[in-house]
Amino acid sequence: MTTDRNRSDRTGSTRRQFLVGGAVAGVGAAAAIGIDLALTSGMDAAPAASGSTPQDGADIVPFYGAHQAGIDTAAQTYGTFVALDLLPEVQRDAQRRMMKVLTDDAARLTRGEPALADSEPELAIARARLTVTFGFGPEFVARAGGSGPSWLKPLPAFSIDRLEPAYTGGDLLIQVAADDPLVVAHATRMLLKDSRSFTTVRWVQQGFRRSAGAYPERSMRNLFGQVDGTVNPEAGTADFDEVVWSSDGWLAGGTGMVVRRIRMTLDTWDKLDRSGREQSVGRTLDTGAPLTGTAETDDPDFEARNALGFPVIPEFSHMRRARSDNPRERILRRPYNYDDAPTGGALSDSGLIFASFQADIDAQFVPMQQRLADLDLLNEWTIPIGSAVFAVPPGCAEGGFVGETLLS
Amino acid sequence: MNTRISTRFGILLVAAALGLAGCASGSTSTPATTEADSVTITNAWVKAADSGMSAAFGVLENSGETDATIVSVSSDASSMMELHEVVDDGSGSMVMQEKDGGFVVPAGGSLTLEPGGYHFMLMDLTAPLVAGEEATFTVTFEDGSTMEFVAPVKDFTGANENYNGGDMDMGDDHSGMDMGGDDQ
Numbered sequence: 001m002t003t004d005r006n007r008s009d010r011t012g013s014t015r016r017q018f019l020v021g022g023a024v025a026g027v028g029a030a031a032a033i034g035i036d037l038a039l040t041s042g043m044d045a046a047p048a049a050s051g052s053t054p055q056d057g058a059d060i061v062p063f064y065g066a067h068q069a070g071i072d073t074a075a076q077t078y079g080t081f082v083a084l085d086l087l088p089e090v091q092r093d094a095q096r097r098m099m100k101v102l103t104d105d106a107a108r109l110t111r112g113e114p115a116l117a118d119s120e121p122e123l124a125i126a127r128a129r130l131t132v133t134f135g136f137g138p139e140f141v142a143r144a145g146g147s148g149p150s151w152l153k154p155l156p157a158f159s160i161d162r163l164e165p166a167y168t169g170g171d172l173l174i175q176v177a178a179d180d181p182l183v184v185a186h187a188t189r190m191l192l193k194d195s196r197s198f199t200t201v202r203w204v205q206q207g208f209r210r211s212a213g214a215y216p217e218r219s220m221r222n223l224f225g226q227v228d229g230t231v232n233p234e235a236g237t238a239d240f241d242e243v244v245w246s247s248d249g250w251l252a253g254g255t256g257m258v259v260r261r262i263r264m265t266l267d268t269w270d271k272l273d274r275s276g277r278e279q280s281v282g283r284t285l286d287t288g289a290p291l292t293g294t295a296e297t298d299d300p301d302f303e304a305r306n307a308l309g310f311p312v313i314p315e316f317s318h319m320r321r322a323r324s325d326n327p328r329e330r331i332l333r334r335p336y337n338y339d340d341a342p343t344g345g346a347l348s349d350s351g352l353i354f355a356s357f358q359a360d361i362d363a364q365f366v367p368m369q370q371r372l373a374d375l376d377l378l379n380e381w382t383i384p385i386g387s388a389v390f391a392v393p394p395g396c397a398e399g400g401f402v403g404e405t406l407l408s
Numbered sequence: 409m410n411t412r413i414s415t416r417f418g419i420l421l422v423a424a425a426l427g428l429a430g431c432a433s434g435s436t437s438t439p440a441t442t443e444a445d446s447v448t449i450t451n452a453w454v455k456a457a458d459s460g461m462s463a464a465f466g467v468l469e470n471s472g473e474t475d476a477t478i479v480s481v482s483s484d485a486s487s488m489m490e491l492h493e494v495v496d497d498g499s500g501s502m503v504m505q506e507k508d509g510g511f512v513v514p515a516g517g518s519l520t521l522e523p524g525g526y527h528f529m530l531m532d533l534t535a536p537l538v539a540g541e542e543a544t545f546t547v548t549f550e551d552g553s554t555m556e557f558v559a560p561v562k563d564f565t566g567a568n569e570n571y572n573g574g575d576m577d578m579g580d581d582h583s584g585m586d587m588g589g590d591d592q
Contacts, residue, residue: 097540101562116453117465117562119523197456197539197563 060127063110065395066253070131070175071357072235078184079177079207079336083170084199092144096407098198103401105194106132109187128180134402135173135257135390146406151361152391158373167261167386170202207336207353217288223264223350226281227288229333230296244332246359250405253394256361261386264351269381280377282317318378321371329367331358442553446472447513452559455567456539463567464528464559465521470513477550478511485543486530493526523567539563
């Protein structure tokens with residue numbers, strides 16, 4: 001219903017919007033700290049994926065395949081990201097053993113079967129579209145004696161970054177996602193138990209999207225209320241394949257993954273009025289449509305001007321800054337919200353676990369992030385506090401294991 | 409615990425001998441259906457341990473029309489193995505002991521080997537069992553037929569049953585796992 005009221009508001013409010021836009025421009029110029037939340041093609045890229053089909057706790061996402069699941073899978077409601085560090089003595093042979101064990105765990109759990117030695121088998125019977133996705137950090141590939149893709153390294157230091165070691169880096173990433181939080185918790189616990197003799201936990205980030213059918217729009221919303229992921233490539237298309245999948249050596253069939261923790265300062269965001277919020281991203285809040293359109297999937301018109309001669313979609317808006325004329329500079333956003341317990345008298349500790357997949361991080365992600373760091377009004381309310389890069393190996397067939405192209 | 413081990417030891421040796429015989433003759437040449445032909449094991453795994461003792465688990469299923477009895481098990485991973493059950497020792501403590509009469513896999517049924525219950529006991533590891541490796545076992549049935557299976561090694565914190573009140577934890581650090589030495 002909120003949506004309806006906003007929509008009717010909107011139809012008659014074009015001019016008011018322009019006026020507010022001028023006010024926001026001032027704020028934006030001051031801000032220009034740039035950040036990243038934006039980053040990616042923006043709050044505009046939405047997965048074809050999220051929750052467009054009715055949620056069914058019995059649904060299974062196949063584990064085995066040319067690609068790992070959890071990338072072109074319609075984003076599940078809950079996601080936990082775990083970064084592990086290899087113990088000093090763990091080298092190639094131990095890495096291979098670990099990946100065999102973790103692969104077997106993941107294959108069984110995603111089928112709704114207990115892992116071997118699962119001490120809570122009753123928790124394993126639910127499927128809930130569980131996926132487990134593994135990514136290798138620079139150190140993992142180095143220890144394996146492999147040569148990583150050139151982009152497998154920490155991202156360049158962006159001016160907006162305030163990175164905290166507690167959320168940065170990692171040798172092995174495990175993304176566990178499902179439509180049920182208990183399924184995610186059990187799978188994560190099982191995988192961590194089987195990682196214990198090889199690794200230590202570096203960081204854990206727990207996130208959520210929305211339950212299927214809970215909201216009308218195709219893309220998820222972040223805690224600013226903005227749609228997120230509108231312009232994502234659509235799984236199953238040649239476009240998606242080109243954006244996401246690598247064809248490079250042991251990584252062929254895999255991809256590159258960026259995980260950044262973006263704190264969203266909700267308390268200062270609260271000071272911004274509705275039109276200002278829409279200007280900051282370049283989209284309306286109700287439908288997620290570009291400020292020049294009426295539907296979320298409408299193409300933005302960056303040339304359109306308002307009565308005062310300003311661009312309808314501001315130059316400093318997140319969407320405008322994320323877009324590139326270079327079609328190569330696109331990514332697949334697959335983020336999750338986080339809303340943790342606040343400390344130190346704050347009202348909230350909230351933000352976005354920004355996760356994106358792209359075949360070549362240097363060619364596709366970094367230029368976009370750099371533009372956003374240089375200028376993006378959203379930077380005023382968003383702070384990157386964690387950052388990590390992983391090479392996500394291809395999937396495997398039954399009897400094989402994830403990482404075999406590197407470790408065998 | 410020493411007492412019980414000692415009394416069982418003779419039986420163990422006999423079982424080991426049978427196992428060897430079974431291996432030598434093989435089970436494939438006999439036209440009649442053997443016990444091994446009817447039995448399969450699924451979801452097998454063995455607990456990681458640096459030295460001393462460990463245990464293997466899984467689900468045995470018998471598709472045959474007669475019960476199949478496992479009388480022994482062997483593996484290169486352990487110099488000695490036993491068929492164990494976990495029982496109440498009468499004082500409320502759960503303890504491991506060798507299973508009298510072996511493991512019976514009922515006709516058309518199954519027998520689950522699991523922590524806290526029946527298990528294949530590795531009495532003295534010949535080398536560390538590390539997670540992600542595999543161990544091969546040979547099960548010998550009452551009729552002399554044998555079945556070989558491979559079990560992946562997994563880290564597992566449980567399966568720490570005592571042996572008659574002794575502290576013979578399996579796996580992890582091997583404090584309390586020196587039972588084999590006591591028994592020699």
